[in-house]
Each structure stands twice: as C-alpha cells, then as structure tokens.
Amino acid sequence: MDPRARPTLRRGVRLTYDRTRERHVVLFPEGVLVLNDTAAAVLRHCDGTIDVDSIVGALRSRYEGVRAEDVHAVLDRLADRRVVAWT
Numbered sequence: 001m002d003p004r005a006r007p008t009l010r011r012g013v014r015l016t017y018d019r020t021r022e023r024h025v026v027l028f029p030e031g032v033l034v035l036n037d038t039a040a041a042v043l044r045h046c047d048g049t050i051d052v053d054s055i056v057g058a059l060r061s062r063y064e065g066v067r068a069e070d071v072h073a074v075l076d077r078l079a080d081r082r083v084v085a086w087t
Contacts, residue, residue, distance in 0.1 A: 001052065001072050006087045008048030013083050015043050026083050033081060042074045048087045 009015065013028040024040035026033040035043065041063070045055040052071065059066045078084040 001076065003053040003068075004051045006048050006051050007046040007055075007075055007079075007084045008087055009043070009046055010082060010085045015040070028083060030082070033083065038070070039074050039078065042071055043078070043083075046075075046084055 009026075010028070013026060015024060015026055017023075018025045018032075018034075021034060024035045024037075024043075026035060026043070041059060042055065045058055050058075052075065053068075056066060056068045056071050059071065075084055079086070
C-alpha cells in the first residue's frame with residue numbers, strides 16, 4: 001500500500017452510528033458492516049483528502065500504540081469488502 005494513497009468511502013457507502021447496536025456501522029448496497037472501534041476511527045479519516053500516513057499520524061495523536069501496519073491492515077480489509085476506494 002502506498003502511504004501517500006488517499007482512501008475514501010466508495011460511492012453508496014455511508015459511515016453512521018447505530019443507536020440500537022451502540023456501534024458504528026457501514027451501510028452499503030450489499031448490507032451492513034458492524035465496525036469495531038479501531039475500524040471506525042480509521043474510517044472517520046477516509047474522506048479522500050488525506051493520505052494513509054496522515055491518518056496514522058492523526059490516530060497516533062489521539063491514541064497510544066497506533067502502528068502503521070495495523071492501520072494498513074484495517075484499510076486492506078475494508079478495501080477487500082469494497083467499502084474503501086483509493087484516490
């Protein structure tokens with residue numbers, strides 16, 4: 001993964017908070033994906049304007065122990081699920 005790549009939510013995908021589940025979820029044409037806190041934190045930064053390195057930096061400024069490899073792994077899994085696209 002290019003650390004300068006800028007992830008964004010794919011067209012038709014929406015990040016929202018589900019009050020019933022008390023979790024962040026991704027809504028997309030194929031269904032609903034319930035997110036853990038880590039994935040939700042990463043996706044909040046996926047607006048297509050900031051690159052992966054900047055996302056890692058933003059998460060490190062807010063949370064302890066953030067590793068670039070973990071952020072890359074989350075983004076890879078979300079891309080495999082067709083939630084994230086790259087600009």
